[in-house]
Amino acid sequence: MNIHKRTRLTLLDRQKIWWLYQTRLWKVVQLAEHFHVSRPTIYDVLKRVRLQELTPRNSTNQRFKTLQYALKRAAKRYNKTYPGELVHFDTKRPLLLIGQSANEPREYLFVATDDFSRELYTGILPDKTQHSAASFLTNTVCSMSLPDRLCLF
Incomplete structure (x- = not known):
């Protein structure tokens, strides 16, 4: 079903x-x-x-049920040709530790995943400003194995 x-x-x-x-x-x-x-x-x-149609209907679109479509979709989605072609970024504010007050300033966890190599890059920064995000992005790009990059810091 x-x-x-x-x-x-x-x-x-x-x-x-x-x-x-x-x-x-x-x-x-x-x-x-x-x-x-x-x-x-x-x-x-x-x-x-x-009309006595209580059960869910099956999809009438036959294209999504074919093996060729699934393989084409998987190849397009997951096989990247070079490092840095597609990188996923996310931020997370860690939970409070025992004895930590909610009023105290907390740090943020920045995470990046490269789809080519499946490498994970993390960083803990003091805030979630555009300056912190830009510095994390710069550090991540410089630490990837990209041959044509310039890292000036």
Whole structure:
């Protein structure tokens, strides 16, 4: 059974919507508010129940089911040709340590991952300003094995 990752209504939710609607005590607006979906979604569920289509539908797009598509997508996404072609950056503020106050200044963890070599670069900097991010980026690029770079610091 294939369920979309953003699905809000499960099979049991659809059955409950139908049951509540059949009791004549719940209106469509109330059902939409209760299940946190739009009114057209409720109408669609009611229509599908009347047609007895309670199970999720399989995808009709056959292109995504082929092996060629999966291999092409994997090659395009993960195989980079040189270091630094695609680098992922992220920052994280570490959790408070035991005995540390929330008012004390805390450092930030900067992380970069190179998609070519899968190398991980980290740095702990005192703040999350553009100056700190630029210095981390410069240090990361200079520490990568790039032949045509100039590091002037």
